[in-house]
Amino acid sequence: MPPVPEQGATPAERATPAEIRKKGGEGIVIRWLDGHASTFGARYLRGRCPCAQCVSETTGIRLVSEEHIPPGVAIEAARTVGNYALHFSFTDGHTTGIYSFEYLRRVCPCEVCA
């Protein structure tokens, strides 16, 4: 069971990572300042890429989602972007997404958040 989010955490704390771990190419685990932990699989992340190729800039409709992504996709590299986001290079060659921490917290796949 994922840890229960601490009561009284501010929205900023909820979306600020305390620790980021990359599990090889399989995915990442972010532990947030409020104590919550989110585990993201590579395919899950790739299917939620927020870039303009994956989400229409004019309509906001998602163009590329998880079902379009081959099951074996992995994270080749991950790096931080300034203070606010993560950038991933996926093994399918896609590298244009910048995942803000605020966005990552919003799409946390755990039972409590989903």
Add this chain to the structure above:
Amino acid sequence: MTEMAITESRVLDALRSVMDPDLHRDIVSLNFIRNMRIEGETVSFDVNLTTPACPVKERLREQSRQAVLSGVPGVRDVRVNMTAEVRRPQAPETSRIRGVKNIVAVGSGKGGVGKSTVAANIAVSLARSGAKVGLLDADIYGPSIPIMMRSSGEPEIKDQVIQPVEAHGVKLMSMGYLSGEMPLIWRGPMAHKALQQSLLGVNWGELDYLVVDLPPGTGDVHLTLVQTVPVTGAVIVSTPQDVGLQISMKTLRMFQQTKVPILGILENMSYYICPHCGARDEIFGHGGVAHAAESLGVPLLGEIPLDSAIRKHSDTGTPVVLAEPDSSSARAFGEITGKLAQQISIQAFRSIPLTIIEE
């Protein structure tokens, strides 16, 4: 009666009662006390603060002295030497500029609010306090820092690295240098590349603070800055006029969205003192910025008057804090710089290391 010996641990215990007012911790657990020496009845030590521009330096010195004099029996004389070492926020080594401890962005909602003047005066004030300071003019629309700092000539390039120009004790780089006399007519990708080069391709050396004068508003340059380097925090310059203030809020929110802490907001052209009769006139209204700062929970760094001396010295290339250090405008800048340095120290202590642990 046998007197208790004066020991280092007794002195440290006494100093635990002295609190840093910004970091809300005592100066012993903050590891500020250095080089303690006990000779007979005399105790001497350094208090190593987080910034040479600390506005409460003298208060902390006196409090430390009193704490030891009254808290440790047998001490007759206490010599406190105030030193400073600017701390850096924790950030991954790979993404920051080597040798640069803090990057401070100066932004505004619209043009013409005196952002560059403020950036130049803050940079020179920090340098005057003893800090190592750089100033990057990233305003591609109107790079004015070289004029305000009276730096002529262009930076040299050695081994493909730009050597910054030095003026008034501050290392300078302007994106205006990249095009000489020609205006910078750049589309997004060019501005992006030019800013990256101005940040990472410059031999800044060791800096405590790198002040970045941004273009007005929000745009490509801002995004590139926050995506290229971990910015310690941002200062928003506004005028009391409502329109300017409302637009400033957009810039403020952009920084918040990209997790750049807001170090504070300051009101420029706050009021006008008539040079003939001394009357104070609040041309653009007053108190708007203070009110906004309060409702947003953002520190108000201060208010700067509309003073022809500030304009005159900017135009002739010697910021007012150097040209007329005792003027009320220079003092306003000095106070703002102190408060800003405090906020930067607070952020450096608060920051969380943003590194990806590979497993």
